[in-house]
Amino acid sequence: MTGGHVTKRAKYKTTIKDPGTPGTLRMTLEKILFVPHNPKSAGKLDVEFRFIKGQKHTKEGSNKPPWLNLTNNQNGSFIFEFENYSDLQDCRDFVGKVLAKSGEVSEKPTVTYPDEQLSAAEMELRIKLLQEDSELQTLHKQFVLSGVLTEAEFWATRKKLLDREANKKTKQRLGFKSAMISDIKPSTDGRTNKVTFNLTPEIILQIFAEKPAVHRAFLTYVPNKMSERDFWTKYFRAEYLHSTKNSVAAAAEAAEDEELAVFLKQDDILASESRWKIRRVDPTLDMDADEGDDYTHLPDHGIFRDGSKEVTESENELYRRTLSQDINRHAAVVLEGRAVDVELEDTRSVAEALAQSKQESSTKGESDGDTSRERLGRVSRMTEIEDLQAPNILPLAPLCIKDPRDYFDSQQANALRTSGDALGGTEQIKCSLSSQEVYGSLRQSISVIKAIGLKDPIVKPEVAHQVFDALTQSISTTKYNIGKNPQESVLDRLPKKIKEELLHHWTSILELLRHFWSSYPITTSYLYTKVNRLKDAMSHIYPQLEEIKGSVPSDLRHQVSLLIRPMHQALDAAIQHYEADMQKRSMRSGERPNGYA
Amino acid sequence: MASAPSKLYADDVSLVVVLVDTNPFFWRASSLSFSQFLSHVLAFLNAILTLNQLNQVVVIATGYNSCNYIFDSSSDLNQSFENGRMPVMCSSLLQKLEEFLIKDEQLSKEVPEGRIKSSLLSGSLSMALCYIQRVFRSGALHPHPRILCLQGSPDGPEQYVAIMNAIFSAQRSMVPIDSCYMGAQNSAFLQQASYITGGVHHKPQHLDGLFQYLMTIFATDLHSRSFLHLPKPVGVDFRASCFCHKNTIDMGYICSVCLSIFCKHHKKCSTCGSVFGQAQSEAASASDKKRKTPET
Numbered sequence: 003m004t005g006g007h008v009t010k011r012a013k014y015k016t017t018i019k020d021p022g023t024p025g026t027l028r029m030t031l032e033k034i035l036f037v038p039h040n041p042k043s044a045g046k047l048d049v050e051f052r053f054i055k056g057q058k059h060t061k062e063g064s065n066k067p068p069w070l071n072l073t074n075n076q077n078g079s080f081i082f083e084f085e086n087y088s089d090l091q092d093c094r095d096f097v098g099k100v101l102a103k104s105g106e107v108s109e110k111p112t113v114t115y116p117d118e119q120l121s122a123a124e125m126e127l128r129i130k131l132l133q134e135d136s137e138l139q140t141l142h143k144q145f146v147l148s149g150v151l152t153e154a155e156f157w158a159t160r161k162k163l164l165d166r167e168a169n170k171k172t173k174q175r176l177g178f179k180s181a182m183i184s185d186i187k188p189s190t191d192g193r194t195n196k197v198t199f200n201l202t203p204e205i206i207l208q209i210f211a212e213k214p215a216v217h218r219a220f221l222t223y224v225p226n227k228m229s230e231r232d233f234w235t236k237y238f239r240a241e242y243l244h245s246t247k248n249s250v251a252a253a254a255e256a257a258e259d260e261e262l263a264v265f266l267k268q269d270d271i272l273a274s275e276s277r278w279k280i281r282r283v284d285p286t287l288d289m290d291a292d293e294g295d296d297y298t299h300l301p302d303h304g305i306f307r308d309g310s311k312e313v314t315e316s317e318n319e320l321y322r323r324t325l326s327q328d329i330n331r332h333a334a335v336v337l338e339g340r341a342v343d344v345e346l347e348d349t350r351s352v353a354e355a356l357a358q359s360k361q362e363s364s365t366k367g368e369s370d371g372d373t374s375r376e377r378l379g380r381v382s383r384m385t386e387i388e389d390l391q392a393p394n395i396l397p398l399a400p401l402c403i404k405d406p407r408d409y410f411d412s413q414q415a416n417a418l419r420t421s422g423d424a425l426g427g428t429e430q431i432k433c434s435l436s437s438q439e440v441y442g443s444l445r446q447s448i449s450v451i452k453a454i455g456l457k458d459p460i461v462k463p464e465v466a467h468q469v470f471d472a473l474t475q476s477i478s479t480t481k482y483n484i485g486k487n488p489q490e491s492v493l494d495r496l497p498k499k500i501k502e503e504l505l506h507h508w509t510s511i512l513e514l515l516r517h518f519w520s521s522y523p524i525t526t527s528y529l530y531t532k533v534n535r536l537k538d539a540m541s542h543i544y545p546q547l548e549e550i551k552g553s554v555p556s557d558l559r560h561q562v563s564l565l566i567r568p569m570h571q572a573l574d575a576a577i578q579h580y581e582a583d584m585q586k587r588s589m590r591s592g593e594r595p596n597g598y599a
Numbered sequence: 600m601a602s603a604p605s606k607l608y609a610d611d612v613s614l615v616v617v618l619v620d621t622n623p624f625f626w627r628a629s630s631l632s633f634s635q636f637l638s639h640v641l642a643f644l645n646a647i648l649t650l651n652q653l654n655q656v657v658v659i660a661t662g663y664n665s666c667n668y669i670f671d672s673s674s675d676l677n678q679s680f681e682n683g684r685m686p687v688m689c690s691s692l693l694q695k696l697e698e699f700l701i702k703d704e705q706l707s708k709e710v711p712e713g714r715i716k717s718s719l720l721s722g723s724l725s726m727a728l729c730y731i732q733r734v735f736r737s738g739a740l741h742p743h744p745r746i747l748c749l750q751g752s753p754d755g756p757e758q759y760v761a762i763m764n765a766i767f768s769a770q771r772s773m774v775p776i777d778s779c780y781m782g783a784q785n786s787a788f789l790q791q792a793s794y795i796t797g798g799v800h801h802k803p804q805h806l807d808g809l810f811q812y813l814m815t816i817f818a819t820d821l822h823s824r825s826f827l828h829l830p831k832p833v834g835v836d837f838r839a840s841c842f843c844h845k846n847t848i849d850m851g852y853i854c855s856v857c858l859s860i861f862c863k864h865h866k867k868c869s870t871c872g873s874v875f876g877q878a879q880s881e882a883a884s885a886s887d888k889k890r891k892t893p894e895t
Contacts, residue, residue: 399873437623437707438704440623440624441700441703443623443627444621444623444627444633444700445697445701447626447632447633447637448633448634448696448697448700450634451634451637451693452690452693456638456642456685457635457638457639460638460810461639461807461811462808465805465807465811466808466811468805468808469803469808469815470811472804472805473816477828477829477830480830480831
């Protein structure tokens with residue numbers, strides 16, 4: 003399958019009965035183009051893939067000609083007849099690929115802002131978060147589904163939540179199965195002599211991992227020398243020969259077919275690997291490999307029954323393989339763990355991924371020559387369990403806080419400025435007297451009191467009485483209105499429904515304000531529309547708040563209006579800013595000379 | 600000696616650190632004279648000491664240019680000539696106060712007109728907290744400390760950061776800050792202080808009955824406050840002042856790294872050095888505009 007397009011000779015039929023117009027069918031990722039050979043005929047077709055809903059085709063084994071039927075949205079169909087089934091196959095695969103890709107795209111709502119590429123995993127995370135947090139869900143429903151905010155904007159401020167969710171998913175890698183799935187049994191068709199082997203990418207990965215010679219053969223032979231089908235046919239032929247334990251026949255067939263010989267011979271890659279391992283073993287500590295490994299590729303582990311080497315069948319030695327060898331090799335591979343983490347789509351990708359991982363590990367092994375360093379590395383590797391480690395937090399920039407003395411030194415300079423207007427009319431003690439005078443008067447007060455003593459009486463009874471009255475009054479009224487505990491909030495005394503409504507309004511106002519203020523200064527037209535949307539949404543909230551005030555029983559009305567006031571003020575400030583900005587813009591655009599209006 | 604105090608030790612032993620405002624500019628303009636104020640306060644301090652044998656009182660003067668410890672009831676240095684007209688405690692306090700004022704006057708420089716004449720509340724708060732920390736570390740048995748601010752001068756916005764730091768550390772050590780504000784307007788700092796630390800804030804209406812206010816509201820120990828009804832403010836003024844100009848603002852820019860408040864858009868945060876990104880850049884912008892509303 004080539005890259006983004008397929009070109010085939012085909013006939014285009016509008017119905018089944020139609021004999022068909024011969025021409026060229028060209029399919030790209032976006033559309034299907036059919037040009038008839040005869041420029042005068044009317045069968046030209048130019049359809050975009052967006053409109054194609056599905057495809058049907060005739061089966062290969064049947065007696066029907068190779069047809070491909072593409073159905074579109076309006077339930078019409080385009081039928082193409084190909085010259086042979088392999089063409090049909092290619093087109094079918096291509097269409098399938100494009101349809102799968104477009105299926106993702108068409109689900110997203112139409113937005114004018116550039117679409118973010120959402121993966122399916124990302125969508126799942128978002129849906130999960132929404133399901134878990136009902137508050138988030140109501141906010142989402144209120145704003146995103148009504149069009150006030152887009153999905154992207156809504157989730158832009160919640161990246162931390164999404165990250166946390168993503169990390170929660172287990173990242174444990176599944177290891178290999180302990181069962182020897184590489185030793186697959188074919189299914190036989192009772193009638194004919196054919197047997198069918200079902201290969202999944204998982205099985206293929208195991209085969210490649212356990213038999214590196216097969217892996218190497220695959221990489222070299224396919225697709226140059228033989229197709230994948232032929233490769234596997236030969237492989238299973240070799241397996242069959244092994245299972246019959248007929249080493250003579252195996253040798254005979256190996257002599258004829260050199261590719262088959264590869265499968266029948268002992269795995270020389272394995273042999274060289276184990277020899278290499280032995281050379282690098284730390285004999286004091288590591289049970290990684292021992293001398294016995296060198297003989298795993300030999301029958302009976304090289305251990306002979308009565309101490310004598312068997313001389314017979316030496317030329318066929320190479321073609322024998324025992325069950326224990328297979329089992330040991332499989333066990334070794336399972337314990338090594340899975341080195342390949344990619345999606346297993348087809349054989350080619352599996353082979354390449356495995357080859358790459360092997361390459362990486364071999365270069366890693368060769369690079370460090372220092373044995374002690376390697377040993378330390380091994381120890382740390384063995385103590386860490388990668389699957390269970392916490393997710394990698396991104397590196398943080400170190401926080402540096404300035405010397406606090408800078409504040410307090412600078413306050414002298416700042417305090418000299420008149421800050422009276424900022425406090426909005428609070429008193430300024432304007433003193434036209436010099437400091438000497440005022441200090442003097444203070445000291446005089448002290449001498450007075452020293453001379454006279456404390457006031458007698460300290461407090462006049464009527465004044466005390468007045469104070470008591472006022473305090474009692476204020477304490478009892480506030481206790482009635484607000485409650486005993488100074489930290490207790492008014493919200494707790496409201497009926498539950500109203501409290502929830504108020505809190506919901508508060509969070510939605512916060513959300514709107516956050517997006518509103520972050521859009522200023524307005525630099526693009528997208529922000530302009532966004533701000534308008536937000537302003538409309540904010541003005542909708544006003545009547546809702548009034549409604550709440552009205553629905554509350556009268557004794558609580560004052561408290562509720564106190565609670566609502568900051569919300570009003572925040573919204574007012576935002577809308578004021580908006581209007582001021584609008585005015586500025588209109589003035590600015592009005593100032594331009596006529597030609598640029 | 601070890602057993603007797605433990606028997607007498609009860610929940611209502613308190614250590615009151617009183618911060619007395621001695622800003623001469625304020626007292627000059629106040630309706631309550633300083634000598635009257637002093638007699639109210641001295642009687643109040645005496646009363647606290649009589650409420651429980653183990654009560655302690657510390658007085659810190661909040662001056663215009665400096666702050667200092669004036670009186671410590673637990674120290675043995677309260678020697679003074681016996682003055683028939685008042686207890687020994689009072690006379691030593693007054694003596695120290697006078698000395699403090701003399702020193703404070705010497706520190707004063709010529710300040711141009713128009714500046715708000717605020718006293719150094721942040722300094723005395725810090726001194727109070729240091730004293731209380733020392734008490735905490737003195738042993739297992741110690742009185743429950745609280746701070747009482749008798750303040751009349753207006754808030755100095757340049758002290759915002761220091762006062763907020765003191766308030767948060769008081770909150771952390773669980774030391775309530777009570778405040779009695781005798782000035783004309785409202786003090787946002789003191790309201791916030793009492794609100795955050797769980798103390799009582801009150802602004803007396805009849806200043807000549809100050810003693811009565813002090814006795815009714817501020818003399819209660821912390822344990823009894825759980826079943827006494829004390830006046831609560833209806834709302835708290837939560838306005839902050841910006842870090843760059845020390846103006847009181849209610850809408851400004853906040854650094855998302857260290858939460859410093861600025862009134863104008865800056866390229867770089869002056870506290871932590873973070874560089875603020877473009878206004879529209881996606882994840883990199885560190886400056887966010889937020890509104891702090893006064894809750895009334």
